[in-house]
Amino acid sequence: MHVSYNAHMHYLHTMVRVEDLDRTLDFYCRVMGLVEVSRREDEKGRYTNVFLKAPGDDVDMNAKKAPLLELTYNWDKEAYTGGRNFGHLCYAVDDIYTYCAHLLESGVVINRPPKDGRMAFIRSPEGISIELLQIGEALPVSEPWASMPNTGTW
Numbered sequence: 001m002h003v004s005y006n007a008h009m010h011y012l013h014t015m016v017r018v019e020d021l022d023r024t025l026d027f028y029c030r031v032m033g034l035v036e037v038s039r040r041e042d043e044k045g046r047y048t049n050v051f052l053k054a055p056g057d058d059v060d061m062n063a064k065k066a067p068l069l070e071l072t073y074n075w076d077k078e079a080y081t082g083g084r085n086f087g088h089l090c091y092a093v094d095d096i097y098t099y100c101a102h103l104l105e106s107g108v109v110i111n112r113p114p115k116d117g118r119m120a121f122i123r124s125p126e127g128i129s130i131e132l133l134q135i136g137e138a139l140p141v142s143e144p145w146a147s148m149p150n151t152g153t154w
Contacts, residue, residue, distance in 0.1 A: 011067045013051065013067060013068040013069060013070045014067070014068075014069055014070065014089060015070040015071075015072055016069065016070070016071055016072070016089075016124070016126065016128055017072050017073075017074065017078075017080050017126075018071050018072065018073050018080075018125075018126055019073075019077070019078075019079075019080060019126060020125065021048060021050070021071065021073040023125050024071055024073075024124065024125055024126065025050065025071070027108075027124055027125050028052055028069065028071070028124070029052065030106075031103065031106045031108060032091075032103075032130075033054075033055055034052040034053065034054060034055070034069065035052060035053050035054075035055055036050055036051070036052055037051050037052065037053050037059050037068065038050070038051045039051070046074065046075040046076055047072055047073060047074045047075060048072075048073045048075070049070055049071070049072055049073075050070070050071045050073070051068045051069070051070050051071075052068060052069045052070075052071065053066055053068055053069075054066070054091055054092075069089065080126060088121070088128070088129035088130060088131050088154075089128060089129070089130045089131070090130070090131040090132075090133060091130070091131075091132055091133070092132075092133045092134070092135045093132055093133070093134065093135065094135055095134075095139070096114045096117065096118065096119075096120060096132060096133070096134040096139060097114060097117070097139060097142065097145060099132065100113065100114055100120050100132070100145070103122060108122055109122065109123070109151050109152065110122055110148070110151065111123060111129075111150060111151050111152050111153065111154035112150050112154040113145045113148035113149075113150070114132070114134070114139075114145050115141070115145055115146050115147075115148065116138055116141065117134060117138040117139035117140055117141050117142070117145070118133065118134045118138035118139070119131065119132065119133055119134070120132045121154030122154075123152075123154070129154055
C-alpha cells in the first residue's frame, strides 16, 4: 500500500559518534570553521551531544532551519569502525582552493584534491569521509590541485 506524505519535512542533522570529543571539536571548529550551537550532557545516559553548524547557516534551534552535525561522545569507551559505512558529510565552500590550502596548512590530508575546481574529499579524525563542494560554478582548473594525487580512500 502506498501512502502519500504531504506534511512539512526538513533535514535536521547527521549524528557521528566520536572517540575524543576535544580532538574532534578542534578539527570541526578550529580547522574546518564550524560553530558550536548547543551542547547537552546526559549523566544518566553517560554521553555528551554537541551540535555544530556551518558559519553561513542560520539556525533556529526550535525550527532547525539548517542541517546540523551532531557529535555524540559516549563517556564509556567504545571502538567505532567503518567510519565510511553511512556515506559522507558534505559542506559547500566559497573558494575550494583557498579552503583546501587552509586545510593542508592545518595538517589535514586532502584525500581527493579539487582537481576539477569543484570537489574535494577529506576525512575527520574518526575516519568520516567529508565532501567539500565549490559554491556555484567550478573554479578554473589550476595547480597544484590539478596534478595532486589522491591519497588513501575517500
